Amino acid sequence: MINKIVMLPGDGIGAEVIYAAKEVLEAIAKKFDRQFEFSVHDIGGIAIDRHGTPLPTETVEACKKADAVLLGAVGGPKWDNNPSDLRPERGLLGIRKALDLYANLRPVKGFEKLLHASPLRQDIIQGSDLLIVRELTGGLYFGTPSERRNNGEDVVDTLAYSRKEIERIVDKAFQSAQLRKKHLTSVDKANVLESSKLWREIVEEKKVQYPDVTVEHVLVDACAMKLITNPTDFDVIVTENMFGDILSDEASVLTGSLGMLPSASLAEDGVGLYEPAHGSAPDIAGQGIANPIAMILSAAMMLRYSFEMNEEARAIEKAVEDVLNEGYHTKDLKSHDGTLVNTNEMTALITKAIL
Numbered sequence: 001m002i003n004k005i006v007m008l009p010g011d012g013i014g015a016e017v018i019y020a021a022k023e024v025l026e027a028i029a030k031k032f033d034r035q036f037e038f039s040v041h042d043i044g045g046i047a048i049d050r051h052g053t054p055l056p057t058e059t060v061e062a063c064k065k066a067d068a069v070l071l072g073a074v075g076g077p078k079w080d081n082n083p084s085d086l087r088p089e090r091g092l093l094g095i096r097k098a099l100d101l102y103a104n105l106r107p108v109k110g111f112e113k114l115l116h117a118s119p120l121r122q123d124i125i126q127g128s129d130l131l132i133v134r135e136l137t138g139g140l141y142f143g144t145p146s147e148r149r150n151n152g153e154d155v156v157d158t159l160a161y162s163r164k165e166i167e168r169i170v171d172k173a174f175q176s177a178q179l180r181k182k183h184l185t186s187v188d189k190a191n192v193l194e195s196s197k198l199w200r201e202i203v204e205e206k207k208v209q210y211p212d213v214t215v216e217h218v219l220v221d222a223c224a225m226k227l228i229t230n231p232t233d234f235d236v237i238v239t240e241n242m243f244g245d246i247l248s249d250e251a252s253v254l255t256g257s258l259g260m261l262p263s264a265s266l267a268e269d270g271v272g273l274y275e276p277a278h279g280s281a282p283d284i285a286g287q288g289i290a291n292p293i294a295m296i297l298s299a300a301m302m303l304r305y306s307f308e309m310n311e312e313a314r315a316i317e318k319a320v321e322d323v324l325n326e327g328y329h330t331k332d333l334k335s336h337d338g339t340l341v342n343t344n345e346m347t348a349l350i351t352k353a354i355l
């Protein structure tokens with residue numbers, strides 16, 4: 001059986017790290033006698049330059065026909081002054097909506113060897129292992145109207161959620177908690193927002209269906225604080241789109257770098273998309289020094305969630321851990337000792353550890 005993988009490199013370091021993941025997947029294919037077929041399509045700024053749109057129809061069609069999609073990252077200063085419908089980020093939001101990727105799973109697991117790479121105290125972050133379940137196709141990112149009024153002097157963004165949209169992400173989070181430490185933290189702003197009140201009501205209704213899972217509600221501002229003061233109190237966090245975006249970048253500090261955070265974006269029934277939580281990093285793009293691990297671990301999530309290749313996924317995760325344990329690190333991972341390597345060298349080390 002051949003697994004068809006669509007690659008969407010995008011912009012900046014997205015296009016650098018995605019080929020690192022491909023190299024690692026080729027090693028997996030060799031080691032485990034699997035067949036992956038890759039095809040590359042445009043999204044984001046490069047798609048604007050080549051096709052005049054951040055999300056060409058051809059790209060959407062290719063993704064729909066694929067067995068899984070890998071995405072690097074989109075965006076960059078070249079397009080920062082574009083009108084909003086010609087921003088690279090529109091391509092990303094568009095593909096999430098087109099594939100109905102409502103559930104974004106962002107695991108945050110600290111590697112023992114990288115404890116010193118975080119600016120946080122080691123005794124606080126040791127043992128951090130949590131999963132952020134971020135709603136990905138609703139909320140402020142997709143609410144209408146979203147517009148300027150009164151000659152551009154007033155502005156409206158709409159935070160809209162339907163009961164069904166909240167129910168399905170909450171179910172996904174409870175089910176994820178059942179497979180982990182069975183503790184769910186629902187994060188909202190129910191002291192202020194109507195959308196958060198409905199969110200909290202639905203979590204309360206749903207919890208009777210999952211009696212083995214303990215549930216707590218935490219306001220998003222307090223959660224932001226607790227994430228870095230008491231990270232080991234968390235197991236699964238479920239939250240709406242923008243809160244999840246912000247909290248996941250914050251949580252990456254537990255791992256030492258944003259370049260360590262993978263993600264899976266899943267539909268109810270349909271193709272999954274796998275992308276690092278980080279962006280196109282214009283400040284380091286083109287230098288060959290990006291950390292490819294978030295992207296490589298996203299490829300491992302693809303093997304696990306889309307192809308049910310658990311052993312293969314574990315082989316990637318173990319190779320990453322082994323290479324880190326040997327002291328190799330990219331520039332973003334601060335280290336007192338160890339060996340500084342670039343993107344290609346890190347990828348080659350991980351590939352070698354697999355084979």
Ligand SMILES: NC(=O)c1ccc[n+]([C@@H]2O[C@H](COP(=O)([O-])OP(=O)(O)OC[C@H]3O[C@@H](n4cnc5c(N)ncnc54)[C@H](O)[C@@H]3O)[C@@H](O)[C@H]2O)c1
Pocket residue numbers: 013072073074075076077089092258259260275276277278279280281282283284289290291292294332
């Ligand atoms: N999924 C995505 O495609 C995505 C996600 C976030 C931001 N963006 C876009 O990326 C552009 C830049 O955004 P930003 O600078 O706010 O966020 P960013 O995530 O690109 O970078 C933030 C910081 O983290 C560093 N960093 C990120 N990933 C790294 C890696 N793998 N290795 C080493 N260092 C890494 C960067 O160098 C930078 O200092 C913007 O256009 C933004 O809209 C895209």
Ligand SMILES: CC(C)[C@H](C(=O)O)[C@@H](O)C(=O)O
Pocket residue numbers: 075089092093245277278279
């Ligand atoms: C680029 C941006 C639209 C995107 C988001 O906010 O979802 C990014 O920050 C992410 O975390 O994937």
Ligand SMILES: [Mg+2]
Pocket residue numbers: 245246249277
């Ligand atoms: Mg983000």
